[in-house]
Amino acid sequence: MADWWKNLYRAISTVFQGLLVTLRVWKSTYDSSRKTFTEHFEYPELPARVAPRYRGFHRFDVTTCIGCDQCAKACPVDCIYIGKERVENGKGFRLTHFTIDYTKCMFCALCVEPCPVDCIFMGGTLDLSSYSRDGALVDYSRLPIDVAWGRATLNPTAVAESKAVLFPVHGGPSQPEG
Template sequence: MLSWWKNLNRAITTVIQGLWVTLRVWKSTYDPNRKTFTEHFEYPELPAQVAPRYRGFHRFDVTTCIGCDQCAKACPVDCIYIGKERVENGKGFRLTHFTIDYTKCMFCALCIEPCPVDCIFMGGTLDLSSYSRDGALVDYSRLPIDVAWGRATLNPTAVAESKAVLRPVHGGPSEQTG
């Protein structure tokens, strides 16, 4: 019986705490000059501010990646798909695709740690939504470098355009002409 009352007390307390946060944020949007509640951020015209350690969609440098698969092996939900082929002249591999399935990704950042060349990080981008599951499959090798590296927004339009490109953006000179 005592634990029932404790659980009830905890439920009521946490609900009140949650509502208090909502009320506080709602109140902070009040603009006394305009005497109205207004938008807190100018999103989507300007990017929404996020905390420095926010885990958003990844930042990925396709030009540095060596295709070692360490990130894919570390991923607990197996949502990183890496395609690669041996380079013809020299050592190593060249990426043919580097896809993250954001229907499965849980933004745990475990893929970041093992990368030996520091070419993948959690980024600050939060605005990727789509009407189909296909839109949540992001092939970073087909995104413009600035978008993949988080300097430009990773939005549904950029992702959709990347799917129209037939070859990876970093496919070497011979691949770009096809």
């Protein structure tokens, strides 16, 4: 019985805690001293600041990925498309494609957890505009490695240029010799 009362108290108090947050934020929208977004940030000239655990466009290391499909299997909307081929004279697979369809992705990060080699993360990039749906299909195996891994910002120009890249940037058996 004591547990029942404790759970009831916890349920009611957490609902009120949540409502207090809503009330505080709602009240702040009527604060006349509140700065506008552009007074806080110089976006798009400078990237907008994001929280440390923000879930933006992915960061992906094509050189580490072993093509195990765990991320694609975990994705609830099936928006990760992986192409791979067997490594000749060796073990495992080499990637030929690693495409994420951002018209479907909902940035849930469920693809990050199962990766056995930690080569996919949610990044801090929040914008990737394009004039066509094709621009929202990002093949990370065709992007420059520093862009795909998040050392340089993922941007529409890099994505557009990656569409003309015929082979994965990491080289290997998928590329023609010579």
